[in-house]
Amino acid sequence: MQFPETFDVIVIGGGHAGTEAALAAARMGCSTLLLTHSIDTLGQMSCNPAIGGIGKSHLVREIDALGGAMGLATDRAGIQFRVLNARKGPAVRATRAQADRVLYRSAIRETLERQENLHIFQQSVDDLMISGDRVIGARTQMGVDFLADRVILTTGTFLGGKIHIGLETSAGGRAGDAPANALAQRLRALPFRVARLKTGTPPRIDARSVDFQRLQEQWGDQPEPVMSFLGNTGMHPEQRCCWIAHTNEQTHDIIRTGLDRSPMYSGVIEGVGPRYCPSIEDKIHRFADKTSHQIFLEPEGLTTNELYPNGISTSLPFDIQVALVRSIAGLESAVITRPGYAIEYDFFDPRDLRHSLETRAVRGLYFAGQINGTTGYEEAAAQGLLAGINAALASRGEQPWCPRRDEAYIGVLVDDLISMGTLEPYRMFTSRAEYRLLLREDNADLRLTDHGRRLGLVTDARWQTFEEKREGIEREQARLRQHYVQAGSPQAQQLRARLGSDLSREYSLADLLKRPEIEYADIAPLFEGASADPQVAEQVAIQAKYAGYIERQQAEIERMVRFESLRLPDTLDYDIVEGLSHEVRLKLAAARPETLGHAGRLPGVTPAAVSLLLVHLKKAG
Amino acid sequence: MQFPETFDVIVIGGGHAGTEAALAAARMGCSTLLLTHSIDTLGQMSCNPAIGGIGKSHLVREIDALGGAMGLATDRAGIQFRVLNARKGPAVRATRAQADRVLYRSAIRETLERQENLHIFQQSVDDLMISGDRVIGARTQMGVDFLADRVILTTGTFLGGKIHIGLETSAGGRAGDAPANALAQRLRALPFRVARLKTGTPPRIDARSVDFQRLQEQWGDQPEPVMSFLGNTGMHPEQRCCWIAHTNEQTHDIIRTGLDRSPMYSGVIEGVGPRYCPSIEDKIHRFADKTSHQIFLEPEGLTTNELYPNGISTSLPFDIQVALVRSIAGLESAVITRPGYAIEYDFFDPRDLRHSLETRAVRGLYFAGQINGTTGYEEAAAQGLLAGINAALASRGEQPWCPRRDEAYIGVLVDDLISMGTLEPYRMFTSRAEYRLLLREDNADLRLTDHGRRLGLVTDARWQTFEEKREGIEREQARLRQHYVQAGSPQAQQLRARLGSDLSREYSLADLLKRPEIEYADIAPLFEGASADPQVAEQVAIQAKYAGYIERQQAEIERMVRFESLRLPDTLDYDIVEGLSHEVRLKLAAARPETLGHAGRLPGVTPAAVSLLLVHLKKAG
Numbered sequence A, B: 001m002q003f004p005e006t007f008d009v010i011v012i013g014g015g016h017a018g019t020e021a022a023l024a025a026a027r028m029g030c031s032t033l034l035l036t037h038s039i040d041t042l043g044q045m046s047c048n049p050a051i052g053g054i055g056k057s058h059l060v061r062e063i064d065a066l067g068g069a070m071g072l073a074t075d076r077a078g079i080q081f082r083v084l085n086a087r088k089g090p091a092v093r094a095t096r097a098q099a100d101r102v103l104y105r106s107a108i109r110e111t112l113e114r115q116e117n118l119h120i121f122q123q124s125v126d127d128l129m130i131s132g133d134r135v136i137g138a139r140t141q142m143g144v145d146f147l148a149d150r151v152i153l154t155t156g157t158f159l160g161g162k163i164h165i166g167l168e169t170s171a172g173g174r175a176g177d178a179p180a181n182a183l184a185q186r187l188r189a190l191p192f193r194v195a196r197l198k199t200g201t202p203p204r205i206d207a208r209s210v211d212f213q214r215l216q217e218q219w220g221d222q223p224e225p226v227m228s229f230l231g232n233t234g235m236h237p238e239q240r241c242c243w244i245a246h247t248n249e250q251t252h253d254i255i256r257t258g259l260d261r262s263p264m265y266s267g268v269i270e271g272v273g274p275r276y277c278p279s280i281e282d283k284i285h286r287f288a289d290k291t292s293h294q295i296f297l298e299p300e301g302l303t304t305n306e307l308y309p310n311g312i313s314t315s316l317p318f319d320i321q322v323a324l325v326r327s328i329a330g331l332e333s334a335v336i337t338r339p340g341y342a343i344e345y346d347f348f349d350p351r352d353l354r355h356s357l358e359t360r361a362v363r364g365l366y367f368a369g370q371i372n373g374t375t376g377y378e379e380a381a382a383q384g385l386l387a388g389i390n391a392a393l394a395s396r397g398e399q400p401w402c403p404r405r406d407e408a409y410i411g412v413l414v415d416d417l418i419s420m421g422t423l424e425p426y427r428m429f430t431s432r433a434e435y436r437l438l439l440r441e442d443n444a445d446l447r448l449t450d451h452g453r454r455l456g457l458v459t460d461a462r463w464q465t466f467e468e469k470r471e472g473i474e475r476e477q478a479r480l481r482q483h484y485v486q487a488g489s490p491q492a493q494q495l496r497a498r499l500g501s502d503l504s505r506e507y508s509l510a511d512l513l514k515r516p517e518i519e520y521a522d523i524a525p526l527f528e529g530a531s532a533d534p535q536v537a538e539q540v541a542i543q544a545k546y547a548g549y550i551e552r553q554q555a556e557i558e559r560m561v562r563f564e565s566l567r568l569p570d571t572l573d574y575d576i577v578e579g580l581s582h583e584v585r586l587k588l589a590a591a592r593p594e595t596l597g598h599a600g601r602l603p604g605v606t607p608a609a610v611s612l613l614l615v616h617l618k619k620a621g
């Protein structure tokens, strides 16, 4: 049967990608349908109960700046907040929160249920409906056809999902959930390149069986950080501590005795695992000389005794899991509540996508999240948001919005995937961005909320808060430029201890702030009228301190943007461009792009290849 | 591999039966393992978000009196409390609560996680381990053997679960959950009689799409009832209302047009459905002359928009579901969030069980819950509790505890199942009990908490509260017997309006309370020292008002208990006992029971048959 209403956008899958996709499309005014296996698992965190961290919090803040749900849900569910790299430069500073799983799910579900234009329906999708080269809808298990001209697929680890514990395997989308096999089969018949990846999760431990005396406590930071630009600590539930434990040589010996029954080392698993989130057996193997690895025991929530032992993801047989856990000091009597496991699943080569996340082969069909070869909630959510935006724009007949690499980590993420593909689960790092100092987590709103407002993603309330902040920054910057500290004045006196010497002449507060010895807090109160908003203070300080670097990066970007439109001669012989790989030469020769920008957007033509082209053009005059 | 620890009791399945079974065994001091598909679905309500109701609240109170979890979890999750039949006699009075699904799950999970001696492990069980005629453990999907001499199987609707929506079918334990097929196959190979049953659930509706103006509100009762003997309204979350809607002739026409694609009416479903919880298509069919049926729209929780339309359970095709819902006044634009469906599953003939719920064929193996052919959370929980108790007793080497029909609805439930089996999903009704006036929900603690304390099920805190109540009742009854109202006294004056005439002589308060015109509240304050505890007041009033009936029933029970030990002559010719069915005659002749009680406990020998035997013995002298 055909469902009576048709939709502008259908989103398949209610994980992190699907959630943001559905919310974005609905916020932009599209009638949106979210089809998912179970309403009860909306927003479920499949693995670690944490949001954010280096590179990842940058994505969360960008999603938040564009009106997404992840940041606020984290503030409503976070039971420990920390700023990582707090003593390093602002580019790599990152907020990370432990989240209560149940509270996180509720926060996401509530946001979804309150969203106008969004209809949620619980059913497995077994088939896509395709007419010619266009998607026209999705068919559920019970044979109902839901029609829409844009469909976003966000099925995570569920396509052909296969769970491994030692040499035992079973079908599953994640532990406790059935896989999506009918849909996987259907997709394999479409003209997409498909391959297998794998990821893993550690066993969970009953806190009542842990000897915490032998472990080191780790509390969140004070003052308590927040995740969302609209967040505040008043939203946070009760805060909890984590504990630090360590593997030892005995642990490693135990692991080694299990390797012959490891699905990874015995060749049972064909999928490639995440290099940066390795299993404990991987770590033992790759860092054979290390005699100990750190483990964080993270509470899974306020109302449960389950602990997540971050650092010992494993698919070793269960007897080895028990022995390895119990070999760790403090965990001698540990009781496991859920076994660790690895999961293998189908993913699609992201080089078959456009920057809008629309597939090249099927118009109106978008892929977002783990299905594109990424790993991580934040990476999934970022893609979901972008796919939701672009599906909505397409449905309005507008051009896609694809943030550039210098505008957002979302841009970096998508550009990396589309131009380079991925051979292993892709996760975000700050090192992937060329313009790190511009793409800070603290300024995601200044970079993106304007765009979000224009796109229709940003509510009035968020917009007002944002404008107040932006004006506050400008006002405060003007104030700092206006006020001068005279040599020998009482204010100069106050700064003496900081500077180690007297001021030789008058300086504006703005100039003083640029000095490495001076903190914003030193100069702000010297004259009346400082901003009370800590977000304003943070921006003013960072922008002053890093002004030089920031300007340099901005100039570089402007140059790049100019190069974008640099024309490539029709007669250009790619064979003589130095350093290009054979594959790239073939691609360029076949496509004959008109501009350098166009060349750079060809699948398989990397940013490095573009630089080589640029050098060649410059040499050629 | 073999799990390093062995357990006294293993419970398979974390539904309502499994939860109470595991808690009971652990409370009694047994090292207990709960194995279940997913820790996140512990205590999940598969269908309607409500606990209690007629016959069912009686079970909940009995479970509660024995220290079980269901009552308190209901008080922590209940968003609307009512007393049904409030104006009828106390035997059929019943408390019913709408429950927030998420809060209910959390309350149950927290109780489980806090229980000493209880270990929870997430894994599907694929096999039972049996040695000779004994169970020795359970094997999970990943090939781990967990050893225990007692295993309680509480797998609900998951064994060979098959979901139907119209003529579409899929495998599932309930919507969104995989079935337990490996285990089902294994069980079919054991010497148990197995058959299929079915049950169904209605589509869920998004409250934002309902026109509440056209519906009638229904609020909970004031003063707010509580479920647990230890409960109080301070535990209750925010309270909500339900709404009443009605089907109409158009609705019924729509349903009739769908019957040719109904899995029930087209013969696709072989299982038998619950007669007392019929699907809407059943109701239309069976009560063809009724032009309207009532529907209660019940909120699924505080933080969700989903409504449960109680009364339109259906497995009709989805297009019919949409049309039938939208034909109802107030639901013209209703948006469905989850389709209704029917589920078919394996159940085992309970006549193959002992009164302890141990299977006759495999020692140490107990069955509890929906697997025994019952329906309902409360029925499942009651059986789980009993199986948990008896597994624990067996593990201590003690005799089973099997409450009699005159002691508890739990006794009625188990006795009905074991002696009569069931051809359709069995649910509890007060009419199933012979001694209804004794088995009230209000006195479940007075009937059972003593037993529970002796068995080791009742905590000190519960026991103290109970003893205070029991003493309070005795004190208050003594007080009422002590104080006399003299004719012409000021107190008599106060009662005049109630009685319509003057007192002719002095009466004790106790005697006055027996009069139909007099309420406890009328006489309690006439003299100082009345109890402040409303539970005490309730007991004193009921025991006084119904003293005559109660004594008669008690006498009858004593007579029955005597008959229990009435010897059946060795030479008794069952063919001449009037009224016995052929089947029963054969059974009795084969078994040659020694006493009437023994005869009554033979599988297939019904209470009615026992009465016939009694009549025969009396006639025979």
Ligand SMILES: Cc1cc2nc3c(=O)[nH]c(=O)nc-3n(C[C@H](O)[C@H](O)[C@H](O)COP(=O)(O)OP(=O)(O)OC[C@H]3O[C@@H](n4cnc5c(N)ncnc54)[C@H](O)[C@@H]3O)c2cc1C
Binding pocket: A012, A013, A014, A015, A016, A017, A018, A035, A036, A037, A038, A041, A042, A044, A045, A046, A047, A048, A123, A124, A125, A126, A154, A155, A156, A157, A158, A159, A173, A174, A180, A183, A199, A200, A201, A277, A313, A341, A342, A343, A368, A369, A370, A371, A374, A375, A376, A377, A380, A381, A427
């Ligand atoms: C075992 C395991 C370990 C992991 N370990 C890590 C780790 O160490 N580090 C890390 O960063 N990330 C890890 N992850 C990855 C992280 O969970 C994912 O990156 C993230 O959840 C992906 O989000 P998503 O929205 O793409 O998919 P998911 O969160 O998987 O959500 C997919 C959704 O789609 C639904 N769905 C699927 N198929 C259908 C269908 N046919 N019809 C209807 N609905 C459907 C599902 O029910 C689900 O709601 C792990 C994941 C798993 C399962």
Ligand SMILES: Cc1cc2nc3c(=O)[nH]c(=O)nc-3n(C[C@H](O)[C@H](O)[C@H](O)COP(=O)(O)OP(=O)(O)OC[C@H]3O[C@@H](n4cnc5c(N)ncnc54)[C@H](O)[C@@H]3O)c2cc1C
Binding pocket: B012, B013, B014, B015, B016, B017, B018, B035, B036, B037, B038, B041, B042, B044, B045, B046, B047, B048, B123, B124, B125, B126, B154, B155, B156, B157, B158, B159, B173, B174, B180, B183, B199, B200, B201, B277, B313, B341, B342, B343, B368, B369, B370, B371, B374, B375, B376, B377, B380, B381, B427
């Ligand atoms: C669609 C539907 C409609 C219903 N309608 C009604 C109704 O109208 N009225 C009514 O009173 N009742 C209804 N019920 C019944 C009610 O849900 C059950 O009576 C009650 O839940 C039974 O409790 P239980 O503990 O026996 O099983 P369940 O609540 O079904 O729990 C079974 C548990 O066992 C676990 N499990 C199963 N197999 C395995 C395995 N192999 N390994 C590990 N774990 C396993 C499951 O994950 C689950 O946790 C309905 C149920 C369904 C599914």
